[in-house]
Amino acid sequence: MAFETIIVDVEDDIATITLNRPDALNALNSTLLGELCTALEEADANDKVRCIIITGSEKAFAAGADISEMADKSFVDMYTSRFFQNETDRFARIRKPIIAAVSGYALGGGCELAMMCDFIIAADTAKFGQPEINLGVIAGMGGTQRLTRFVGKSKAMDMHLTGRFMNAEEAERSGLVSRVVPAKKLMAEARSAADKIAEKSQIAAMAAKDAVDRAFETTLTEGLNYERRLFQAMFATDDQSEGMTAFTEKREAQFRDK
Numbered sequence: 001m002a003f004e005t006i007i008v009d010v011e012d013d014i015a016t017i018t019l020n021r022p023d024a025l026n027a028l029n030s031t032l033l034g035e036l037c038t039a040l041e042e043a044d045a046n047d048k049v050r051c052i053i054i055t056g057s058e059k060a061f062a063a064g065a066d067i068s069e070m071a072d073k074s075f076v077d078m079y080t081s082r083f084f085q086n087e088t089d090r091f092a093r094i095r096k097p098i099i100a101a102v103s104g105y106a107l108g109g110g111c112e113l114a115m116m117c118d119f120i121i122a123a124d125t126a127k128f129g130q131p132e133i134n135l136g137v138i139a140g141m142g143g144t145q146r147l148t149r150f151v152g153k154s155k156a157m158d159m160h161l162t163g164r165f166m167n168a169e170e171a172e173r174s175g176l177v178s179r180v181v182p183a184k185k186l187m188a189e190a191r192s193a194a195d196k197i198a199e200k201s202q203i204a205a206m207a208a209k210d211a212v213d214r215a216f217e218t219t220l221t222e223g224l225n226y227e228r229r230l231f232q233a234m235f236a237t238d239d240q241s242e243g244m245t246a247f248t249e250k251r252e253a254q255f256r257d258k
C-alpha cells in the first residue's frame with residue numbers, strides 16, 4: 001500500500017517505518033497516525049516480519065502533534081472525535097516487538113509515540129520533551145503517565161511543568177532510553193537489536209512483551225501471577241523444547257514459532 005506520510009521498508013524479517021513529513025519535522029497529524037497504524041497492523045499480520053522499527057529523520061523523530069491541525073479545535077471537537085485515541089488504541093494492540101530509533105527532536109506527541117514503543121534507542125543528538133505547557137495545554141497521548149513511570153515524579157514534573165528538553169545522556173541516565181549511540185550508527189544499532197530479536201522464538205518474544213507491559217497495568221502480585229502463567233504456557237511450545245535441547249547439545253536453537 002502506498003503511503004503519503006510514512007515510508008515502509010520490509011527487509012529480511014524487519015519492517016522499518018520511517019515518519020516522513022520533513023517540512024513539519026514529522027509532526028503527527030491524523031493522516032500520519034492513521035497510516036502508521038495501518039503499516040503496523042500490516043507488519044503484525046505479515047508472517048515474514050519478526051520485529052518493527054519506527055524512526056524519523058536525522059533532525060526529528062517527531063516534533064509533536066501537528067499544532068496547525070489542533071489550533072482551531074474546540075473541546076467538543078476533541079471530545080467527540082476521540083482525537084488520536086483510536087490510533088493509540090490500535091497501536092496498543094500490536095503484538096510484535098517495536099523499537100523506536102530516535103534522532104533529534106522527540107517532543108510532545110513525538111516523545112509519547114517513542115514511549116509507546118517497546119524500547120527506545122537514541123542517537124546522541126536526541127532531545128526529548130513534553131513542551132505542551134508552552135502551548136497552554138498538557139500532554140494528551142500518555143506523556144503524564146508514561147514519562148512518570150519511566151523517569152519518576154520529579155523529572156516528569158520538571159519536564160511537563162517547565163517544558164524543558166532532556167538530552168540523550170540524561171534520557172539514558174533516567175531510564176527513558178535503553179541505549180545511546182552516535183547519530184551515524186543509530187539505524188545500524190536499531191537494526192542489530194531487531195535482528196537479535198528476530199532470531200528468537202516469536203511466541204516467547206510476544207509473551208515477554210505482554211508480561212513486561214503488564215507491569216505498567218497491575219500490582220506486583222497480579223503481575224507475578226501473570227508472568228508465571230505465561231512462563232508455564234511456554235512449556236506447551238516446541239520452541240521451549242528446541243531452545244533447551246539446543247543448549248544441552250551446545251548448538252544454536254532453530255526456533256519455528258510453534
Ligand code: HXC
Nearest residue numbers: 023024025027063064065066067068084107108109140141
Ligand atoms: C506543526 C510543526 C511542529 C508541530 C515544527 N513544525 N513542529 N508544525 N506542528 N508540532 C514546523 C514549523 O512550523 C516549521 O514549519 C517547520 O516545522 C520547522 O520548524 P522550526 O520551528 O522552523 O524549526 P526549529 O527552529 O529548528 O525548531 C524546532 C522545534 C520547534 C524546537 C522542534 O519546531 C518547536 O518547538 N516545535 C513545536 C514543538 C511542540 O510544541 N510540540 C508539542 C505539540 S503538542 P514552517 O512552515 O514554518 O517552515 C502535542 C500534543 C500531543 O504534541 C497530544 C495529542 C492528543
